[in-house]
Amino acid sequence: MAPPRKALIAVTSTHAPLYPNGKETGLFITEALHPFHVFKDAGFDVDLVSETGTYQPDWLSQQKEWLQDEDRKVWEDHSSEFRKKLDALLKPGDIKAEEYGIFFASAGHASLIDYPDAKGLQSIASEMYTNGDIISAVCHGGAIFPGIIDPSTNKSIIAGKKVTGFTTQGEEEEGVLDTIKSWHRPTIEAAAKDAGAEYVAPPGPWADFAYVDGRIVTGANPASAHSTAVRCVEAFDKL
Template identity: 50%
Template structure:
C-alpha cells in the first residue's frame, strides 16, 4: 500500500430522486449498491464516508422491493442505529465539502438516478480525479460508471476510462425494467453508450443479472446490484497491491 494513500474510502451517492419508473415510482440510490461496498470496505479496515453532489439523496423504489432487499440487508435498512443508516441519513456529505485528499478509494454507487446527475456531478468528479491522480482506486457499479466520463486524468485531460475495459448496467437490463424508452425520452445515455463515447471498451456478462465485475488498471467496475460486493472486494485487493 502506498504511504501517500490513506485507508479511507468515499462512496458516492446519487442525489437525483425523480419519478421515472412505470407507476410513477422514484429512482434514487439503489440501496444495496452502497450498503454492500460499505460493508466490504469497513470489514477490510477502511474508514468510509458517503457523499452526494448536493448532500441529499432519496432511495430507489425498486431497490427496496424483493428480491433486491431481503435478509440481512433488510435488517440493516430496518435498523436506524446501524452505522450505515446513520452515515446515510444524518452524516451524508456534500461533495464540495469533502476533503478529497484524505481518500484512497472512490466508489460510485448507483441506481438509475446516477444516469441523471452523475454526468454533471462536478464535485464528485473532482474528488474522484484527485484520488486517481494520487494513485488511488476509482470504482463504480451498475449505473455508477455514468460518472466516469467526467473523471479526468490531469496528465491527459481525458477520461480515466479512455482505452480501458469497463462494465455497467446492460441494455438488456434496461429492457427488463421497461425503462429504456423513458431514458431515451429524457436524453440520458445508457452506460454502454456513455462509456464507449469517451473511448472505453464495454464488457458485458452473459446474463443481465450475473455477478460480474472487472479490474482494468486502477479502475474497477461491476455490472449490477449483484456485483456491488465483488466490485468492492476487487477494490480492496487492488488497493492492497498498490
C-alpha cells in the same frame, strides 16, 4: 507511501419516476450497503457523499427480492452506522480527496441523471485518480466516468480502459430504455464508448460480474456490488 485506508462511497442525489404508477428511482440501497460492509470488514473507514448532500431511496431496491432480511435490518435501523452516515450525507465541499484511497460510485438509475453533471464528485475522483487511488463504479455508477478527467491527458480516466456496467439489454428487459432516452442521457454502454473505453459485457444482464483494469474497478449490476468492492480492496492492497 500507501494511500489512506479510507473509502468514499458516492450516492446519487436525484430521484425521478421510472417504475409503474410513477414510483421513483433513486439510490439503489444495496449498491451502497454491500460495498460499505466489504470496506468496513477490510479495515477501511467509510464515508458517504452525494453532490447535494441529499438522497432518496430507489423504490425497487426496497422490495423484498432486492432488500433481504439482514440488509433490511441495517437499512431500517436509523442507529446503524450505514444508515446514520446515509442520513447525514456529506457534500463534496466537506471532502478532502487526499484522505481517501478508494472512490466508489454506487448507483440506481437516477445516477444517469445527476452523475454526468456532478462536478463536485467528479473533481474529487479526478484528484484521487491523480493521487494514485482506486476509482470504482457499479451498475449505473459508470455515468460519472466521462466527467472524471485525467489531467495528464485531458481525457476521461476510462479512455483506453476496459469497463463494465449495466447492459443496454438489461434496460430493454426492464422496459425503461424509453424513459432513459426521455432524460436525454446515454446508457452505460454508450457512455463508456463515448469516453473512449471498451465496454465488457457480463455473461448476462443480471450475472454477478466485476472487471479490473489497473486502478479502474467496475461492476455490472446490483448483484455485483459486493464482488466489485472486494475487487477494489484487492486492487488497493496491491498499490
